[in-house]
Amino acid sequence: MPHEVPEGQDFVAIVDYYSRYFEIYSIRNTLAATVIHYMKLTFSHHGIPEKLISDNGPQYASDEFAKFSKQYGFVHATSSPTHSQSNGLPEKTVQTAKHILAKCKSDHKDLYLGILEYLNTPLEGDTSPARALMSRRLHSIIPSTHGQLQPKLVHHKQYRNWLVRSREKQATYYSRQSSPLKPLEKGETVRIKKQGIWVPSTVTNQIDPRSYTVQTTDGREYRRNRRDLLKSREATLQELDPLNVLSRQHRSAIPLANQRTPSAQSSSLMANSSNMGNLPTHSPKPETITAPIATPKLEPHVTRSGRVVKPRTILSM
Template identity: 40%
Template sequence: MLIPDLPTAPWQKVGTDLFHYNGKEYLLVIDYYSNFPEIALLTSTIATNVITHVKSIFARHGIPKTVVSDNGPCYNGKEWQQFSMQYGFHHVTSSPQHAQANGKAEKGVHIIKQLLKKATDAKSDPYLALLSYRTAPLDCGLSPAELLMNRKLRTTLPCYTQIKRNEEIQTKLDNLKRKQKNYYDKATKTLTPLAKDDVVRIHDQDTWSRKATVLQEVGPRSYKVRTEDGNILRRNRRNLLKTKEHFQEAGCDDAQSEDAVSLPNKVPKLRSNGHGQSNDETSALPALRRSERHIKKPVKLDL
């Protein structure tokens, strides 16, 4: 038995393989150092699709130095060769009909299939099952997540984790935030807080056309307001302009408009006498007439 060269740091050497489960195709990438697995659901097994998902995984954890795979069609093509040259990693393939050469990925496929099967049988979340495996301690006493990320991942299980704070980094971050605040505050002014029932104008698309009244403050510098048409919106203080206008909801206007519409309905219907004339209260209705305002004709300059 040949012992492969073990990496000295996480994500230096990874194994990858494709597997089929429950009518779907999956991609597996597993780290040789930490046994941390990454899986992706594939819509097809063509090389371009597999390479896209591998790029997504490398964008999260970095580009490894060595990638081990079998001689599948997606790994033994011109596209994968160009991908390895572009990203700068060494691609190692196993001998055909000899799966032991890619044993890390084969074992990872077996573990992931067992996790998916148990999650399906128990009708539970497969992502939580994958998280549980990533946070379970290995024989070395540390979990795959701790070996890869140097921290414990939070799960649904209660556990005590003491967070180690780096005072030097925390101080640098605080100073950076204060510097950003000082630069930003130079071109701003403090806005007075709003109170309930204050009338404001809402800033929408470079206009202050909509009028509203303040209902309550729901967060720091964030308010719920009711517009004149009855809509309840949430806006930041910088998008609200306090005014001294009178606020009137659309309900009052609607009531007036309903009364105006109902007036013609109260007029009795006209009954015809058969000669094109009505014999009811038509004579009591006022006759329409034009305005008696005298209109002066414009004086034009005659040249």
């Protein structure tokens, strides 16, 4: 993913999810052709991945990148817009690269030597990114013995178990101050934030377990993470449409104005036929029966933090 460092220089970082081994390149621009060039260079060194996950930058949404993914035969997926946390490992890699860059600049050291030493540094599982990917230690300017540079096979099952435990540990710490959100169904009414205003919308599709596409009242579709969608108890978009509301009111007013049973009408006609002489010269005004307004029954609302908010009760005087 291309990223701009504080000095104004652009870099593209490509990281492997399994080994956390990453490549970083200084690029002159963030055009799709430039990013594709350095991805091809990385793929020629390490092979073509089965799946590539990126952010929603314009270079990844271009037709040129779609043709590139089809030509090289990998699946291209994007993270949820406005939610960089869903693309966590690349974002963390960018922060690591920025830290190495700042450290090398302050010490007047070479950036790529700093990255090389980081890739040789063992992580929590006593396995460095270089060993996890290549099963050997990379030669650097730090003195090392001949035996340390010999290939050493990494036990895949043990390394995989360490990755699972590490992610479960992170999830445990994260869950202490958060609660899981209920999944949304297609057709549910939610609200999304647009230019600082929460507008109503309807869920149209579920892309990932926590990523959805929604449609607003103006017909536009957006993709958002579940965290950026507020579940609403409002009516659907068709019910919120003013034209549909007027149509329903018009249809409901017709039977209310003529709400007389056939037996009542026949008895009225018989009474009129027997009392023709007592009828007034003018016809009486038809009575209009007004239907009572149904008060919707509100249920308690549970906030994200788990607090139960009871609906307000208004007494009719």
